[in-house]
Amino acid sequence: MRGKDNLRSAAEVIVDQLRVHGVRHVFCVPGESYLAVLDAFHDSDLVITVCRQEAGACIMAEAIGKVTGRPGVCFVTRGPGATNAAHGIHIARQDSTPLILFVGQVARDTREREAFQELDYRAVFGSMAKWATEIDDAARVPEIVSRAFHTAANGRPGPVVIAIPEDMLIERVAVDDAPPFSPIETSPGPAEMEKFAAMLAAARAPIMLLGGSRWSQAASDQVARFAQNHALPVCTTFRRGHLFDQTHPCYAGDLGIGPNPKLLARIKASDLVIVVGGRLGELPSQRYTLFDIPRPQTPFVHVHPGAEELGRVYSAHLAINATPTAFAAALADLKFARAPAGDAEAAHADYLQWTERPTEQPGGVNFGAVMVWLRENLPADAILCNGAGNYAAWIHRFYRFSRFGSHVAPASGSMGYGVPAAVAMKRLYPDRTVVCLAGDGDFLMNGQEFATAVQYDLPFTTVIVDNGMYGTIRMHQ
Numbered sequence: 001m002r003g004k005d006n007l008r009s010a011a012e013v014i015v016d017q018l019r020v021h022g023v024r025h026v027f028c029v030p031g032e033s034y035l036a037v038l039d040a041f042h043d044s045d046l047v048i049t050v051c052r053q054e055a056g057a058c059i060m061a062e063a064i065g066k067v068t069g070r071p072g073v074c075f076v077t078r079g080p081g082a083t084n085a086a087h088g089i090h091i092a093r094q095d096s097t098p099l100i101l102f103v104g105q106v107a108r109d110t111r112e113r114e115a116f117q118e119l120d121y122r123a124v125f126g127s128m129a130k131w132a133t134e135i136d137d138a139a140r141v142p143e144i145v146s147r148a149f150h151t152a153a154n155g156r157p158g159p160v161v162i163a164i165p166e167d168m169l170i171e172r173v174a175v176d177d178a179p180p181f182s183p184i185e186t187s188p189g190p191a192e193m194e195k196f197a198a199m200l201a202a203a204r205a206p207i208m209l210l211g212g213s214r215w216s217q218a219a220s221d222q223v224a225r226f227a228q229n230h231a232l233p234v235c236t237t238f239r240r241g242h243l244f245d246q247t248h249p250c251y252a253g254d255l256g257i258g259p260n261p262k263l264l265a266r267i268k269a270s271d272l273v274i275v276v277g278g279r280l281g282e283l284p285s286q287r288y289t290l291f292d293i294p295r296p297q298t299p300f301v302h303v304h305p306g307a308e309e310l311g312r313v314y315s316a317h318l319a320i321n322a323t324p325t326a327f328a329a330a331l332a333d334l335k336f337a338r339a340p341a342g343d344a345e346a347a348h349a350d351y352l353q354w355t356e357r358p359t360e361q362p363g364g365v366n367f368g369a370v371m372v373w374l375r376e377n378l379p380a381d382a383i384l385c386n387g388a389g390n391y392a393a394w395i396h397r398f399y400r401f402s403r404f405g406s407h408v409a410p411a412s413g414s415m416g417y418g419v420p421a422a423v424a425m426k427r428l429y430p431d432r433t434v435v436c437l438a439g440d441g442d443f444l445m446n447g448q449e450f451a452t453a454v455q456y457d458l459p460f461t462t463v464i465v466d467n468g469m470y471g472t473i474r475m476h477q
């Protein structure tokens with residue numbers, strides 16, 4: 001996109017960096033604060049989705065980050081655009097999703113006068129984003145955007161916010177593109193894997209809990225093979241059911257809200273807990289009651305890609321700073337003096353018994369039966385998207401996810417997620433079946449993105465569980 005003078009506007013440099021770093025999809029709501037970027041979009045081959053509201057746009061980008069492991073990208077205008085987009089930033093933070101939000105900013109010579117729609121994004125997003133910054137110098141666009149990709153995707157992934165002053169965007173500069181980024185794998189050391197093997201070999205009743213991000217289909221398959229070889233029961237934590245094939249004979253169930261009491265009993269009776277990828281936050285830990293803090297009573301292995309998460313809540317007997325992908329790959333090389341053996345068969349039988357048939361429900365519609373129908377009729381690679389509400393309990397209990405990325409939903413428990421996530425999934429995977437499941441309250445929080453789906457001809461099915469109330473809150477009351 002260089003002119004004859006070999007110069008590019010900063011906006012063009014930004015768009016070129018997106019291309020360099022492998023971005024294909026950008027979600028946005030336009031704003032006069034970043035017109036130069038809109039012009040640069042026009043001349044690029046990026047696939048742009050113009051959304052109805054910034055919360056929807058940012059959630060779409062977050063959903064892309066969730067299933068690809070590479071930062072989703074969103075552009076919004078300053079002030080109200082940025083505060084609307086905060087919805088998606090908070091989800092990316094809690095869900096450990098790589099995401100980059102670009103926010104238009106007032107011109108540099110008007111800053112700090114509280115100019116039109118001005119906000120200090122470092123302050124506003126300081127505690128919500130993994131990094132919040134502003135680009136002052138057009139020549140540093142490649143450096144800062146490159147750092148944003150690395151920061152968003154490495155270690156424990158999260159959201160990055162970059163403010164881009166409108167006058168900076170039109171400056172013309174001669175700069176080189178940054179080299180393409182790729183997420184950095186953190187691998188477990190041989191000594192750690194040896195210790196892990198010894199702990200597993202000594203255990204009579206081990207259980208593995210999968211969560212967090214930085215997974216892939218290959219990693220999920222590697223864990224499944226390892227589990228099968230050692231009869232190791234594997235459960236998934238809240239909203240991470242797609243990390244393990246739930247039809248696999250080692251699948252022990254979903255550890256979230258209202259889990260199978262037999263699964264809880266099994267975890268409490270286990271003599272080795274192996275947490276891979278997740279933080280074991282408030283919901284899967286059953287409000288932090290499952291394990292003692294800081295030192296769990298049960299031998300506890302914690303594998304996490306973010307070093308700062310190890311020891312933050314749980315002081316594990318063995319902490320391994322590794323991505324789930326690298327840890328899963330290392331499992332195949334483990335050597336055991338005595339083959340470990342778990343009780344996967346009984347654990348899976350408990351799971352099947354808990355989920356086989358929908359429970360009796362009052363009223364004309366049994367949502368459990370709807371989920372059982374969906375699990376029997378949807379293709380295995382169908383993608384289910386949802387937000388928050390009591391209705392989601394039936395998804396977790398009765399659906400059987402079998403592929404990585406087939407459940408796209410917020411571990412942060414944010415309403416309004418399903419519709420924008422479904423738009424993003426259909427945009428990313430036009431040939432796959434996408435189903436949005438939403439409560440009546442949930443649907444209307446970002447339901448306007450239905451218009452985006454229609455505009456871009458993105459057909460997906462939405463099932464609205466209409467009980468005429470914010471049922472979750474009624475329940476708590």
Ligand SMILES: Cc1ncc(C[n+]2csc(CCOP(=O)(O)OP(=O)(O)O)c2C)c(N)n1
Nearest residue numbers: 389390391415439440441442469470471472
């Ligand atoms: C953005 C957001 N706002 C508010 C809440 C609090 N909240 C959690 S569930 C819920 C009600 C959901 O209602 P609905 O979507 O109709 O589902 P139901 O519980 O009735 O099945 C509310 C208000 C939330 N989780 N997220």
Ligand SMILES: [Mg+2]
Nearest residue numbers: 439440469471
């Ligand atoms: Mg409702």
